[in-house]
Amino acid sequence: MSRHSKNATATTHFTYHERAAAGHGTLKRRFGRDAQLAFGACYLCLAPTRGRSPLASPAGFVYCKECVYANLLAQKRAIQERVAAYERHAEAQSRKAQDAALRRERETLQKALDAAAQRPPADEQDAAVRRLQQKVDTATDDDRRAAMQRTSFWIPDCTPSHEAAVDKPDTKTRDPMSLDEMKLKHLMPLKLDWDGDEVLCAVTKKEVAHRRAVLLRPSGHVVLESCLQDMVLPTMTCPVTGLKLRKKDIVHLQAGGTGFSAHSTVEAKKYRPTMT
Structure with missing residues (x-):
């Protein structure tokens, strides 16, 4: 009989030593x-x-x-830094919301001014066709832009943006x-x-x-x-x-x-x- 079968790792079953050396099972110390x-x-x-x-x-x-x-002093300093970061984030969010509201008001006012200054077309049917065509083109552009954002996210203009949320910090020392x-x-x-x-x-x-x-x-x-x-x-x-x-x-x-x-x-x- 050859000596191959007497090697430590030549058995037909997986021994305890081999299982421990292979990194399997719960390890206790x-x-x-x-x-x-x-x-x-x-x-x-x-x-x-x-x-x-x-x-x-x-x-x-x-x-x-x-x-x-x-x-405790290090905890207080860390709390002060987190509170300052939270306040800056809240101020930025408030400023962004105010800017968005102001932008919507300006757009509404501009549309009203454009509508008041626009002359009535001679042919109402042609005007209705043009408005309908403009709506179709706008919807088509929006759909195309949304599809590109879903499929071509690597393009700089289509890259989705994610703003990290800053939760209100805990102000208690522990x-x-x-x-x-x-x-x-x-x-x-x-x-x-x-x-x-x-x-x-x-x-x-x-x-x-x-x-x-x-x-x-x-x-x-x-x-x-x-x-x-x-x-x-x-x-x-x-x-x-x-x-x-x-x-x-x-x-x-x-x-x-x-x-x-x-x-x-x-x-x-x-x-x-x-x-x-």
């Missing part, structure tokens, strides 16, 4: 710990917020003060991550307890890491959700400062990522054509 954002890191610059005045958005995302201020409406007054300062590169719970002094944590807005302290259930909700006071809390003062923060595929959906999928 897991993100490791290095690809996950740690708790307490800025969602814009991806650097730890230690000593950088961390702020939290209403959606629970943590940002550096400098980064989020710069982002959270860079959740895209919810957000202003400077919505940002909340954080008082994070650091142990090296890890953030600690303000009460239990345990590492937050990938655990769920909440922000107590009046004091700015961050505690674990387990501590929230045991020590905060029964009395509705901050365990560190003793300040009174309301339900809206408890903000759930986004958890840090881990290397486990069951946490934070760290498995990515890419759908590709499937061979059957």
